[in-house]
Amino acid sequence: MKRNSEQCLHLQGTIAKRRKVPKISLSDLPMDILSRILSLLPKIDAIRTSILSKKSKYIWCSHANLTFDERTMRKSYFRTINRYKLLRNEEFITRVDTVLRQHSGMGVECMQIKFRLHRNHADHIDKWVDFAVASKTKKLVVNLSGHDKFGFFLDLTSGRRIVRKEPYILPSQLFSPSNGSYLQCLKLTTVSVQLPYDFEGFLNLKSLTSVDLSITDEDVQRMLSKCNLLEFLEISFCRTVTSIRVLHPLDRLMHLVVDICPVLQGIELNCSPITLKYSGCMVPLMFSSTCRLTDISIVLLTYQSALSYIVTGFPSTLPKLRTLSLFSSERERTIVPEGPFKFTFLRNLRLELVLSSHEIQKTDALDYAYLLKIAPFMETLELHMWMDCQHQPYRKEDGDLRAALPHQHAHLKFVRISGFFGHKVQVELALHILQSSILLEKMEINPKLEISNELGPLDSDYEEERYLDGHRIATEFVCKADHRNVVHVVPS
Structure with a gap:
């Protein structure tokens, strides 16, 4: 009985202690934690917190990350009877002006403006850029396109006439030595740049992205030659750039992206990047040194044999290349000369191969067996094919399967083949890789298309029949030759 009384008293004491625990409200948090929380909120929500307490009334005014787009400005979409209507330009401008008027202008690390605007809105945008300059922001993003990069790809490939507004011209004060000295990252989309005659560069700029930029070749050269700390450079969908040529050394440039500049004729840079991503027509790519270039992704928009380009094109000069991704379309077979060249x-x-032969078979996938010979230390191989030709799954009546010259590859461990419709040339190539790779651990064969580039077809463009044929042929001919149980055919 006594024991029960002691337990009851102990329980009452515990409850009393719990009741005395004070409640913690948002205003009780330290100022640095409050500022951090508000920096993660959209601007409109951050402003609304000012009514919670006297302490939080002005905290949002030192918001370090200012992103102005349709999402963060709230009510960017409101429903009508049968569709969603976009936020109007006037509404967006008013809300941005309201936020910046109340902001302290101190401690801004990043400022992003992402909305469909143009030269007619210059008075407002000039003030926003002035705010970014005055606040000494380190990252400035001005995207006045209203869409992402894929939208530019659709514009260039659609063939339709697109009416474009005159782009907004960035104010010259952004390019003054004192104002631009704080910038470390600059991203410009659908704007115009006209460098002042006394431009001295961005002294601390490490990352520069230019998308749909209206700029002359001379200003490109001047801008890059004055950015000695540049580590990342992207020039994409710039319709006025014919040449990217900078003889001034860019010793710190490590990553270069050049994406579909329609009138580009060549690239010549005095640097040695580590990674390169290029898409467009085949143009001369010249660097002062390629000793550091180890990772390349290339999308060729002209008809070109991928194998021929690998052996005789730009990558053939790169003895230290470790990772190569290449998209190309082939209409005719190219005989690659034998030689001592090796990666x-x-x-x-x-x-990613588009093999097009609508009438007479002019391409030959078995040619890619040559890869095992010129890349003796290759460990992973992905062959994503699109057989853009008459569907002809292999039958024994089509004749014996050919065999490429025997070659023992001692390092290949993983292979993935997609778009395997069961054509004879695909079976021959798969069998050659399987039988030549003595340390192969896994070979995946997927009848469905896996070309990731926008130039590839949609998976829905093909009938289920092709996938079923591919699965049947892979199972019947490739799996039958697999004596190590390394082949896996993805169900169709």
Whole structure:
């Protein structure tokens, strides 16, 4: 009985202690934690917190990350009877002006403006850029396109006439030595740049992205030659750039992206990047040195044999290349000359191949067996094919399967083949890789298309019949030759 009384008293004491625990409200948090929380909120929500307490009334005014787009400005979409209507330009401008008027202008690390605007809105945008300059922001993003990069790809490939507004011209004060000295990252989309005559560069700029930029070749050269700390450079969908040529050394440039500049004729840079992503027509790519270039992704928009480009094109000069991704379309077979050339350092290869032969078979996938010979230390191989030709799954009546010259590859461990419709040339190539790779651990064969580039077809463009044929042929001919149980055919 006594024991029960002691337990009851102990329980009452515990409850009393719990009741005395004070409640913690948002205003009780330290100022640095409050500022951090508000920096993660959309601007409109951050402003609304000012009514919670006297302490939080002005905290949002030192919001370090200012992103102005349709999402963060709230009510950017409101429902009508049968569709969603976009936020109007006037509404967006008013809300941005309201936020910046109340902001302290101190401690801004990043400022982003992402909305469909143009030269007619210059008075407002000039003030926003002035605010970014005055606040000494380190990252400035001005995207006045209203869509992402894929939208530019659709514009260029659609063939339709697109009416474009005159782009907004960035104010010259952004390019003054004192104002631009704080910038470390600059991203410009659908704007116009006209450098002042006394431009001295961005002294601390490490990352520069230019998308749909209206700029002359001379200003491109001047801008890059004055950015000695630049580590990342992207020039994409710039319709006025014909040449990217900078003889001034860019010793710190490590990553270069050039994406579909329609009138580009060549690239010549005095640097040695580590990674390169290029898409467009085949143009001269010249660097002062390629000793550091280890990772390349190339999308060729002209008809070109991928194998021929690998052996005789730009990558053939890169003995230390480790990872190569290449998209190309082939209409005719190219005989690649035999020689001592080898990719000694190549470890990973991804090819996206469009093999087009609508009437007479003019391409031959078995030619790619040559890859095992020129890349003796390759460990992973991905062959993503699109057989853009008459569907002809292999039958024994089509004749015996050919065999490429025997070659023992001692390092290949993983292979993935997609778009395997069961054509004879696909069976021959798969069998050659299987039988030549003595350390192969896994070969995946997927009848469905896996070309990731926008130029590839949609998976829905093909009938289920092709996928079923591919699965049947892979199972009947490739799996039958697999004596190590390494082949896996993805169900269709």
